[in-house]
Amino acid sequence: MRKRRLRDPDGTRERLLQAAFREVRRSGFQSAGINTILAATNVTKGALYHHFDSKEALGYAIVDEVIAKLVRDRWLLPLLSDGQPIDILIGIVRRLPTRPADVRESCPLLNLAQEMSPLNEQFRKRLERLFLAWQEGIATLLRKGQSQGTVRRDLNPDETASFLVAMVEGHASLAKNAQNAKVWEVGTRNIVGWLQSLRAPRQSRRGGRRMLKKPVLRQRQGF
Amino acid sequence: MRKRRLRDPDGTRERLLQAAFREVRRSGFQSAGINTILAATNVTKGALYHHFDSKEALGYAIVDEVIAKLVRDRWLLPLLSDGQPIDILIGIVRRLPTRPADVRESCPLLNLAQEMSPLNEQFRKRLERLFLAWQEGIATLLRKGQSQGTVRRDLNPDETASFLVAMVEGHASLAKNAQNAKVWEVGTRNIVGWLQSLRAPRQSRRGGRRMLKKPVLRQRQGF
DNA sequence: CAACATACATACTTGTCGGTATATTAGATG
DNA sequence: CATCTAATATACCGACAAGTATGTATGTTG
Numbered sequence: 392m393r394k395r396r397l398r399d400p401d402g403t404r405e406r407l408l409q410a411a412f413r414e415v416r417r418s419g420f421q422s423a424g425i426n427t428i429l430a431a432t433n434v435t436k437g438a439l440y441h442h443f444d445s446k447e448a449l450g451y452a453i454v455d456e457v458i459a460k461l462v463r464d465r466w467l468l469p470l471l472s473d474g475q476p477i478d479i480l481i482g483i484v485r486r487l488p489t490r491p492a493d494v495r496e497s498c499p500l501l502n503l504a505q506e507m508s509p510l511n512e513q514f515r516k517r518l519e520r521l522f523l524a525w526q527e528g529i530a531t532l533l534r535k536g537q538s539q540g541t542v543r544r545d546l547n548p549d550e551t552a553s554f555l556v557a558m559v560e561g562h563a564s565l566a567k568n569a570q571n572a573k574v575w576e577v578g579t580r581n582i583v584g585w586l587q588s589l590r591a592p593r594q595s596r597r598g599g600r601r602m603l604k605k606p607v608l609r610q611r612q613g614f
Numbered sequence: 615m616r617k618r619r620l621r622d623p624d625g626t627r628e629r630l631l632q633a634a635f636r637e638v639r640r641s642g643f644q645s646a647g648i649n650t651i652l653a654a655t656n657v658t659k660g661a662l663y664h665h666f667d668s669k670e671a672l673g674y675a676i677v678d679e680v681i682a683k684l685v686r687d688r689w690l691l692p693l694l695s696d697g698q699p700i701d702i703l704i705g706i707v708r709r710l711p712t713r714p715a716d717v718r719e720s721c722p723l724l725n726l727a728q729e730m731s732p733l734n735e736q737f738r739k740r741l742e743r744l745f746l747a748w749q750e751g752i753a754t755l756l757r758k759g760q761s762q763g764t765v766r767r768d769l770n771p772d773e774t775a776s777f778l779v780a781m782v783e784g785h786a787s788l789a790k791n792a793q794n795a796k797v798w799e800v801g802t803r804n805i806v807g808w809l810q811s812l813r814a815p816r817q818s819r820r821g822g823r824r825m826l827k828k829p830v831l832r833q834r835q836g837f
Numbered sequence: 838c839a840a841c842a843t844a845c846a847t848a849c850t851t852g853t854c855g856g857t858a859t860a861t862t863a864g865a866t867g
Numbered sequence: 868c869a870t871c872t873a874a875t876a877t878a879c880c881g882a883c884a885a886g887t888a889t890g891t892a893t894g895t896t897g
Contacts, residue, residue, distance in 0.1 A: 561784025568727040
């Protein structure tokens with residue numbers, strides 16, 4: 392049996408975080424067991440409480456570090472890629488994980504938010520930060536597309552971004568409950584279809600003025 | 615202090631169900647405390663375990679009775695109203711509860727599904743029944759609209775129904791996390807906008823054939 | 838090397854949870 | 868009214884949770 396290097400504080404902390412993240416994703420935060428995490432990592436309770444003041448603090452660290460990184464890797468960074476905004480969004484949606492295990496455990500951001508937001512304001516605020524960053528990233532990309540002329544100008548970037556987030560999360564929920572990757576695949580296909588409808592019509596590309604906006608109606612989503 | 619009639623089995627059961635539902639909606643199933651429910655109802659533990667074999671059985675009853683009734687009242691029955699399908703759907707969405715308290719606690723069906731579906735197959739199946747009934751109700755209405763000529767024929771009723779459910783649930787989640795009724799209102803407005811796009815174009819009403827379907831592409835959603 | 842703070846280990850405390858055993862009483866039935 | 872069962876009450880149990888007290892070993896620094 393390989394003897395791991397003793398005294399590796401950063402490594403220990405990271406292993407605890409990862410194991411805790413998995414346990415929380417499986418069972419939710421409240422039902423996540425400290426002892427389960429310890430068993431999964433071969434770390435003792437003393438060590439855990441050396442690195443984290445409490446179970447709550449561990450939960451906060453999961454949000455701030457593990458989940459935030461997921462959002463960054465899966466959305467925020469890809470949003471900065473080169474290419475047409477709508478193509479970028481479609482690519483991201485298409486690349487979202489489809490494996491049954493992922494579908495079953497769905498989006499951990501949504502899961503935690505559902506469970507903890509009404510119960511714990513600290514959790515809520517941290518999760519909200521992530522949601523806002525996510526939406527803001529999308530909205531910024533949409534605005535860029537609008538100024539390039541590749542995205543319809545008659546839609547509200549913020550609301551459209553929020554709409555996309557809601558769609559993704561909603562479908563993740565359905566797929567999770569159905570425990571069926573097919574549900575998720577159909578959902579993403581339909582989301583992609585909707586994204587296509589956000590493209591600006593051809594003649595208006597590259598800064599051309601299209602048609603005068605109706606003065607009374609609000610800006611609309613792209614359907 | 616008014617003395618309630620002693621020995622009222624049906625009433626006791628119902629009070630327990632309602633209180634348990636509220637507690638579960640607040641804290642989730644796993645963290646819902648039996649004692650909290652008892653305190654809220656002035657029922658003793660013996661009485662509770664006379665009516666329900668276990669906490670799980672109580673949870674199942676919440677799904678089968680309380681939540682099923684919510685789905686029926688808010689969706690299934692209204693879906694059978696007179697009028698044009700799209701108008702009916704819009705009416706339902708507009709009438710969904712907007713009060714902060716409701717938003718905060720969101721859709722209990724989604725909450726329970728998120729929490730329990732991966733953990734407990736019995737819960738999952740019961741919740742899935744409700745989701746399917748919900749989607750099927752919408753799909754049936756859409757099909758009716760298609761045969762009447764008021765709903766676009768180039769959309770797949772099942773997928774569109776599922777899409778609508780996902781949207782509603784997704785927005786409920788966002789609103790819950792934001793703890794902000796405004797988020798929900800903007801969301802419903804956008805959902806309504808999307809629903810408008812499902813209407814059949816004027817010239818094709820009443821059974822007329824519109825255009826030949828492209829043979830390769832699948833049926834699309836209505837955007 | 839001495840001294841010390843950091844990192845980790847073990848055993849324990851305290852409290853809460855779901856569930857049960859058992860007692861009691863209300864109300865239907867003959 | 869007597870009897871019997873369904874409904875309700877009370878006290879308790881064992882399991883397990885988070886968290887702590889306290890001890891030990893390790894690596895670092897003066």
